[in-house]
Amino acid sequence: MQSETTWDRLKAEMKAAAASLGIDKIGVASAAPFTEMKQRLLRHRELGRESGFEEPDIDKRTDPSLLFDDPQSIIAIAIAYPSKLIDAPKSQPGARRGIMARSAWGQDYHVVLRDRLAKLENWLRERVPGLRAESMVDTGALVDRAVAERAGLGWSAKNCAIITPEFGSWVYLGEMITNLPLPPDKPITDSCGDCTACIDACPTGALVGPGQLDAKRCISFVTQTKGMVSDEFMRKIGNRLYGCDTCQVVCPVNRGKNWTHQPELQPDNEKAKPLLVPLLTMGNREFKETYGMTSSAWRGRKPIQRNALIALGNFKERSAVPDVAGVLKDDPRFELRATAAWALGRIGGEEAEAALKAAQGAERDEQVLKAIEVALAAIAGEAAGEKPATE
Structure with a gap:
């Protein structure tokens, strides 16, 4: 049986430290190009289904090496967020109310995830002084869901969200491209089944x-x-x-x-x-x-x-x-x-x-x-x- 390597131990310690860093789940993906995702994005564009908010360069969205010199791994994180309002005010005649999506509750999740990724980067740098890393959240070039799926955080669901076994799809995603040869995690089996x-x-x-x-x-x-x-x-x-x-x-x-x-x-x-x-x-x-x-x-x-x-x-x-x-x-x-x-x-x-x-x-x-x-x-x-x- 192969002995545990330094990188295996670092990954295990990193996952064990997740909660102390304010992170709910960590996974590791290889930094190889996302070739299947690239084909899906090209087809998506052909059909005119893009929003226009995305990074326009599909190669940058699917090839980490175009964003980072000699990438070795991508660390994916998930942070769980609330789905219910406690004692929510009632919308009634004369006092009608609108509703914000859950992604707009609380502080801007981009700020929160960047904070968590910065803490994770500092944690890694203390243990690997030669660390190079680049973090991104939502507005970065890479497709968050593709990275999270490859890193085993959850499966890519029919609603285009990542569903984690622990937290459902009520999670924000972020990732960090690194020069660390961390061993990748295995993807999770799609569990949507016949549900539509x-x-x-x-x-x-x-x-x-x-x-x-x-x-x-x-x-x-x-x-x-x-x-x-x-x-x-x-x-x-x-x-x-x-x-x-x-x-x-x-x-x-x-x-x-x-x-x-x-x-x-x-x-x-x-x-x-x-x-x-x-x-x-x-x-x-x-x-x-x-x-x-x-x-x-x-x-x-x-x-x-x-x-x-x-x-x-x-x-x-x-x-x-x-x-x-x-x-x-x-x-x-x-x-x-x-x-x-x-x-x-x-x-x-x-x-x-x-x-x-x-x-x-x-x-x-x-x-x-x-x-x-x-x-x-x-x-x-x-x-x-x-x-x-x-x-």
Whole structure:
């Protein structure tokens, strides 16, 4: 039997130290190119299913040697995050609330994972003075899920998430390319079986097959865009302000799992499930003070304010008509004015109709005028008992 090497011992000690470093799971992957992932990404691009948020160079996404001189191993980490709000405030008529995806609860996970990776790097450097390492989280070039899968953290599920046996898919992923010849871990067997709960539950059919996501149809992507949203997607967004967790919530492996041991990731209920109306007039400074430390802030306030209008429309919240009408009348951003028009058409009623007609006379933007026209037609159709008009 082969004796334990120095690198075997270092890896074992590193895993044993994970909890003291604030890391929930560590695995090691080889630094060989991810050839299968490259083919999948090329096909993904051919089909037009990219979000546009990814690193555009597919070679860099799949070949560690293009990012790091002579890589020997990649250390993958996972940190578990909460899935439930304790004593969550209720959304009710007159006080409607939106919901942030769990990835936007607590402190920005990019900051938290970078902190953990820095601690891990310091721990390794104390034991290997010649360490070279480069860490990345989410916005790095490598595909986090591909690294995590190869490192044995979990299996790549049908919803495109990594599912760990211990924590389900409620984990953030990060990785560190190193010059250390650490022995790799074995991948975990895919345990999704015949289950298609995530595919069946996806609001927009963005999960076009097992492990296949049309990113442009994904509600999580749509909520982060800054422009206009189609009627179809606005109706599907519901009251989501940032992101979408549906495919994780319905996963049987995730049932009952809620992780509260990482202090920085615990939610502030009023930020995770905020009142919608105050968001409409929130200025940049207040937005940064309120949400600047969360991952939802990276796109600025416009997408979240637009999504708040959509949510009020989907709630058909009559009490919010004056506030929505104020956006339609005064907001300098045409995307928000057009969305406010849509929301008023969805809410309906005489007050909403009057606000739309008043705005119609003063509006000069063609897209907003079109949205007002469609909204007025929707209200007229509803009053006549017809199916509401849509674009």
